[in-house]
Amino acid sequence: MTVKDQFGSRTILAIETSCDETSAAVLKGTQVLSNIVASQIEMHQKWGGVVPEAAARAHVEAIVPVVEEAYSVAQTNKIDAVAVTNRPGLVGALAVGTAAAKAIAIIKNIPIIGVHHLEGHLLSPWANSAPEQIITYPHLALIVSGGHTELVLIKSPSNYQICAETLDDAAGEAFDKGARLLGLGYPGGKAIQEAAQLGNPQAYDLPRALKKEAHKFSFSGLKTAMLRLVQTQGSNLHIPDAAASLQQAIVESLVPKCLTAIEEHEVTSFALVGGVSANVLLRETLRKECERNGIQFLVPEFEYCTDNAAMIGLAGQFRLESGESSTSALDVFPNADLPLPPHN
Ligand code: KG4
Ligand code: ZN
Secondary structure, three states: OEHHHHHOOOEEEEEEOOOOEEEEEEEEOOEEEEEEEEEOHHHHHOOOOOOHHHHHHHHHHHHHHHHHHHHHHHOOOOOOEEEEEEEOOOHHHHHHHHHHHHHHHHHHOOOEEEEEHHHHHHHHHHOOOOOOOEOOOOEEEEEEOOOOEEEEEEOOOOOEEEEEEEOOOOHHHHHHHHHHHOOOOOOHHHHHHHHHOOOOOOOOOOOOOOOOOOOEEOOHHHHHHHHHHHHHHHHHOOHHHHHHHHHHHHHHHHHHHHHHHHHHHOOOEEEEEOHHHHOHHHHHHHHHHHHHOOOEEEOOOHHHOOOOHHHHHHHHHHHHHOOOOEOOOOOOOOOOOOOOOOOO
16 A cells, blocks of 8 residues: 555644644645644643643643644645544643634534544654555554553554553653653653763663563563662762663663564564654664564654654544544543544
8 A cells, every 4th residue: 555545645734732742734645744843841841740731721822823833834724624633632632622623624614533642653654755655564563652652563554453562651651750760850751862872771770571571561660670779879870871771771671572573463564653762772773673674664753753743644644535534523532542444
């Protein structure tokens, strides 16, 4: 199947407000004409995490200027449809984006499509891909974000089967909680990566959980080990070494299970997606391992790793091209399983 077969060539507006980024994008097919992200990180930094009520209010303030800027950068507001994240996420935050998307769809008299946030991440490697590029099925994807750590087998477009998941924390949480313990602030992934550049990844001995379990991840033991390390080392703790050791432990907790799953499911293509896919050590380790095994490695450009509306646009394009659309009764859901293949 080609990129054009799967995503079509509509011009659409996409909106993402599921957590702490207000984002709007305009896409033509898979080409991203604009992708505006207004981050609330500074506001939430004060509290060391996302405060849902504050997030929703900040989306209310940002949504109109962000959509206007997306039109302005794309140099068009002539759109065929609107895609919006309506699940899963913070309910108040999702409601702001969904209400805005509905208003735009009603005023312009165009279709609206509700998108599952994780389907957006899963399709993010195809942002700006050429229409004639071939998408191989089945393929395997590792979703690593602030809330998810899952290996997903994709047998055909949107036919998702979860083949491994975390028993406790997500990989992104391990970065975020580790960063907080090391006093590196929120969100932690980027801060750990930066501090780790000057550190020795072998300096501290941290656990790689469930080594023999191919279908389960676990990061809570790593969090406890980090807490113990901080407590026992006190002011002797070398922050760059601790950051590098934590990053290495997270990467080594993920990569072997990906390679086992690639073999188990006999796929020839592997995608790394979600906010943690911005981690250079993880990207490069998986890239090398895939290359060594003759597996195609797919990863989003950095701009499309952490939450953004362009990836929501890709999921919207795919659903619309399959003949699906939502109605103005579109609702929001804090929790939702991965979506089923399109129905029309
Ligand atoms: O996908 P995302 O933007 O939001 C969710 O849907 O959760 O992922 C956010 C997660 C955070 O835990 C953040 O610390 C992590 O992605 N992250 C990183 C990096 N950039 C963001 N983790 C490791 N290295 C990075 N460079
Ligand atoms: Zn996300």
